[in-house]
Amino acid sequence: MLIVQKYGGTSVGNTERIKAVAARVVKSAEEGNRVVVVVSAMSGETDKLINLANQISSNPSEREMDLLLSSGERITSALTAMAIEELGHKAMAFTGRQMGIITDNIHTRAKIEKISCERAIKALSDNYILVIAGFQGITETDDVTTLGRGGSDLSAVAIASALDADLCEIYTDVDGVYTTDPNIVPDARKLEKISFEEMIELASLGAKVLQTRSVEFAMKYEVPVVVRSSFNYNQGTLVTKEDKDMEQVVVSGVAYDKNQTKITLTGVPDRPGIAATIFKRIADAGIVVDMIVQNVSSDGKEADISFTAPKTDSKKGFKLTGEIAKELGAKGVAIRDDISKISIVGVGMRTHSGVAARMFEVLAKHGINIIMISTSEIKVSCIIDLKYTELAVRVLHEAFDLAAK
Amino acid sequence: MLIVQKYGGTSVGNTERIKAVAARVVKSAEEGNRVVVVVSAMSGETDKLINLANQISSNPSEREMDLLLSSGERITSALTAMAIEELGHKAMAFTGRQMGIITDNIHTRAKIEKISCERAIKALSDNYILVIAGFQGITETDDVTTLGRGGSDLSAVAIASALDADLCEIYTDVDGVYTTDPNIVPDARKLEKISFEEMIELASLGAKVLQTRSVEFAMKYEVPVVVRSSFNYNQGTLVTKEDKDMEQVVVSGVAYDKNQTKITLTGVPDRPGIAATIFKRIADAGIVVDMIVQNVSSDGKEADISFTAPKTDSKKGFKLTGEIAKELGAKGVAIRDDISKISIVGVGMRTHSGVAARMFEVLAKHGINIIMISTSEIKVSCIIDLKYTELAVRVLHEAFDLAAK
Numbered sequence: 001m002l003i004v005q006k007y008g009g010t011s012v013g014n015t016e017r018i019k020a021v022a023a024r025v026v027k028s029a030e031e032g033n034r035v036v037v038v039v040s041a042m043s044g045e046t047d048k049l050i051n052l053a054n055q056i057s058s059n060p061s062e063r064e065m066d067l068l069l070s071s072g073e074r075i076t077s078a079l080t081a082m083a084i085e086e087l088g089h090k091a092m093a094f095t096g097r098q099m100g101i102i103t104d105n106i107h108t109r110a111k112i113e114k115i116s117c118e119r120a121i122k123a124l125s126d127n128y129i130l131v132i133a134g135f136q137g138i139t140e141t142d143d144v145t146t147l148g149r150g151g152s153d154l155s156a157v158a159i160a161s162a163l164d165a166d167l168c169e170i171y172t173d174v175d176g177v178y179t180t181d182p183n184i185v186p187d188a189r190k191l192e193k194i195s196f197e198e199m200i201e202l203a204s205l206g207a208k209v210l211q212t213r214s215v216e217f218a219m220k221y222e223v224p225v226v227v228r229s230s231f232n233y234n235q236g237t238l239v240t241k242e243d244k245d246m247e248q249v250v251v252s253g254v255a256y257d258k259n260q261t262k263i264t265l266t267g268v269p270d271r272p273g274i275a276a277t278i279f280k281r282i283a284d285a286g287i288v289v290d291m292i293v294q295n296v297s298s299d300g301k302e303a304d305i306s307f308t309a310p311k312t313d314s315k316k317g318f319k320l321t322g323e324i325a326k327e328l329g330a331k332g333v334a335i336r337d338d339i340s341k342i343s344i345v346g347v348g349m350r351t352h353s354g355v356a357a358r359m360f361e362v363l364a365k366h367g368i369n370i371i372m373i374s375t376s377e378i379k380v381s382c383i384i385d386l387k388y389t390e391l392a393v394r395v396l397h398e399a400f401d402l403a404a405k
Numbered sequence: 406m407l408i409v410q411k412y413g414g415t416s417v418g419n420t421e422r423i424k425a426v427a428a429r430v431v432k433s434a435e436e437g438n439r440v441v442v443v444v445s446a447m448s449g450e451t452d453k454l455i456n457l458a459n460q461i462s463s464n465p466s467e468r469e470m471d472l473l474l475s476s477g478e479r480i481t482s483a484l485t486a487m488a489i490e491e492l493g494h495k496a497m498a499f500t501g502r503q504m505g506i507i508t509d510n511i512h513t514r515a516k517i518e519k520i521s522c523e524r525a526i527k528a529l530s531d532n533y534i535l536v537i538a539g540f541q542g543i544t545e546t547d548d549v550t551t552l553g554r555g556g557s558d559l560s561a562v563a564i565a566s567a568l569d570a571d572l573c574e575i576y577t578d579v580d581g582v583y584t585t586d587p588n589i590v591p592d593a594r595k596l597e598k599i600s601f602e603e604m605i606e607l608a609s610l611g612a613k614v615l616q617t618r619s620v621e622f623a624m625k626y627e628v629p630v631v632v633r634s635s636f637n638y639n640q641g642t643l644v645t646k647e648d649k650d651m652e653q654v655v656v657s658g659v660a661y662d663k664n665q666t667k668i669t670l671t672g673v674p675d676r677p678g679i680a681a682t683i684f685k686r687i688a689d690a691g692i693v694v695d696m697i698v699q700n701v702s703s704d705g706k707e708a709d710i711s712f713t714a715p716k717t718d719s720k721k722g723f724k725l726t727g728e729i730a731k732e733l734g735a736k737g738v739a740i741r742d743d744i745s746k747i748s749i750v751g752v753g754m755r756t757h758s759g760v761a762a763r764m765f766e767v768l769a770k771h772g773i774n775i776i777m778i779s780t781s782e783i784k785v786s787c788i789i790d791l792k793y794t795e796l797a798v799r800v801l802h803e804a805f806d807l808a809a810k
Contacts, residue, residue: 015460055420068483078473
């Protein structure tokens with residue numbers, strides 16, 4: 001098999017860990033696999049570099065920021081290649097450029113446009129284990145770019161796809177994907193497998209195991225991904241195409257996200273196009289809106305419009321919404337930061353009815369008020385009081401029978 | 406003027422220092438100059454990376470070592486460009502590759518083969534201040550190389566030459582080139598200017614201000630170099646082509662080198678080609694021999710052959726010389742580590758006679774025995790007892806009237 005193995009920051013956190021990773025890689029190679037390794041920066045390294053930049057500028061140039069941050073992964077790739085060679089195997093470290101990862105020129109959050117992997121293929125056929133610096137690429141005009149936080153996952157999946165690898169293993173410090181956060185529910189169960197769609201919902205909902213874009217990429221190019229721990233040899237979670245088995249499971253997991261703020265415009269004169277006006281302005285300001293709810297008053301003349309956004313945008317969002325309210329002649333603006341989003345996810349919802357109703361019923365039974373609701377084909381999300389987050393996770397996990405047996 | 410300014414590790418040792426460097430660069434630009442900056446790794450950074458590699462392997466791959474070490478300068482270049490932008494000037498960080506520095510593929514001590522500076526020229530004409538990561542280049546086959554310790558000096562001089570710059574300023578933590586080490590002779594005088602030839606002799610003799618290869622390069626391409634401090638605005642030392650003024654000065658400086666070991670083969674049967682045999686073997690072992698002295702016995706049948714080499718090679722050199730002695734039927738091998746080399750340097754020696762004799766006389770007068778002697782057109786070096794090093798420097802500095810008036 002050709003396997004791409006990605007090791008995150010804690011997995012390569014110091015030289016002892018890097019040696020352990022090398023041993024793991026060599027074990028895979030000695031079992032007869034060809035191995036391509038993708039590494040993150042050693043844990044803490046990226047933050048250290050960001051801190052240096054912040055000491056110099058509150059608003060550093062993004063082009064220079066990318067050059068700065070790309071160093072972290074380069075260091076790990078060189079050290080990991082050395083560690084593999086120390087174990088008697090041929091290894092070669094590759095930068096993003098040497099791997100042929102070409103991106104657009106949107107610095108700090110570049111998109112991969114293509115991967116020219118001729119050199120990698122040649123090196124693999126010469127029996128080298130390749131160690132690629134994750135998180136980075138290069139523009140057509142030869143500038144270094146980075147792929148955004150968690151971008152090494154994306155590097156790994158994209159490289160697996162480009163090399164037509166049989167498997168992409170994402171090594172992290174947890175054993176796999178759980179039915180919910182084990183810190184809240186101790187008997188949360190590790191999933192043996194999960195569909196790409198469910199994983200995307202879980203990732204974007206705050207289960208930080210895998211970066212969302214990387215799962216979307218894996219789904220698009222059908223790259224089977226395994227999430228597992230680099231600290232033990234436990235079986236991980238396979239993220240793969242949806243299959244018949246999965247549909248039998250109504251709810252696969254319960255996710256929560258405490259990084260939420262809710263902003264409400266009250267008494268907005270209800271005319272056509274008003275929502276478009278509001279959300280165009282908010283989007284232009286770079287605020288990513290999640291849920292939107294609109295209630296029209298009984299006389300049909302006014303509406304209350306609420307939306308949620310990341311808590312980090314709450315000040316900016318509140319100020320901007322205030323300006324918009326004034327212009328539109330709305331009555332007022334209200335903000336709530338003490339909320340969280342609870343979601344249940346499962347492809348089985350497509351074929352099972354009454355799942356949302358059951359969720360509302362469970363929350364109600366425990367006195368948890370629902371502030372907003374949003375649903376999709378495979379998930380139901382509710383905004384609730386922040387203080388009920390853990391309680392809601394626990395009771396939903398129990399109600400949908402997700403615990404380890 | 407187009408000025409290349411190179412800042413060493415202590416000059417960019419932390420973010421405060423980087424800001425100070427940026428202010429200096431901007432001052433130069435605001436005086437009407439176009440400025441290209443070359444930076445080293447922040448002080449301690451390269452050693453930190455070497456230490457990480459050594460924790461992983463006692464003999465790390467040189468290709469991976471270069472990738473590892475090149476990170477240090479990339480980090481500084483990005484941070485310095487940010488600091489310049491923070492002061493309201495356009496700046497762009499360039500890696501060795503982006504600067505177009507093409508080297509051979511001898512990793513860890515690569516030679517620059519050419520510099521393709523089209524992109525740099527374009528950026529300069531667009532009014533960018535360029536900040537180049539020193540010490541590094543790239544091979545024709547796209548692998549990262551480094552230029553050896555002190556390689557950033559070489560980067561700066563080579564870039565100055567390629568861009569046809571008017572001046573190359575080397576910023577360090579000393580004010581310039583002195584007549585001798587001010588730690589030994591407090592009234593040592595800073596030289597206003599010095600010839601390339603003299604600087605090469607002083608650099609290779611242990612005055613660590615400028616890397617020897619960079620001075621050789623500057624001489625070859627006639628790049629005027631100024632050595633000065635980044636910690637103050639004192640005038641530095643101009644390193645330039647020899648001129649009439651310089652010839653008036655018989656001795657420009659006194660250098661010393663404590664990193665010396667002397668190995669002697671005694672009773673070597675004196676046949677033609679024997680020295681060639683010995684020194685070919687020593688060179689093949691990678692030991693760089695400095696002085697060689699051969700004395701033939703009065704009957705002409707045997708010779709004693711002594712040579713000096715860096716102290717770091719003393720064990721290896723002694724062992725190897727022992728083997729050679731056995732093969733050649735020499736009587737024995739002796740080694741002395743407690744020696745140093747004292748040199749006087751000056752282009753005026755070419756036109757003034759009696760300089761060497763004066764040196765020997767001064768040393769003799771102070772009871773300092775001369776163990777070996779070596780002379781060139783512009784220098785005289787003597788090997789003496791290590792314990793007399795400082796005394797010899799002081800008395801020679803005084804005898805040749807080098808002190809500040």
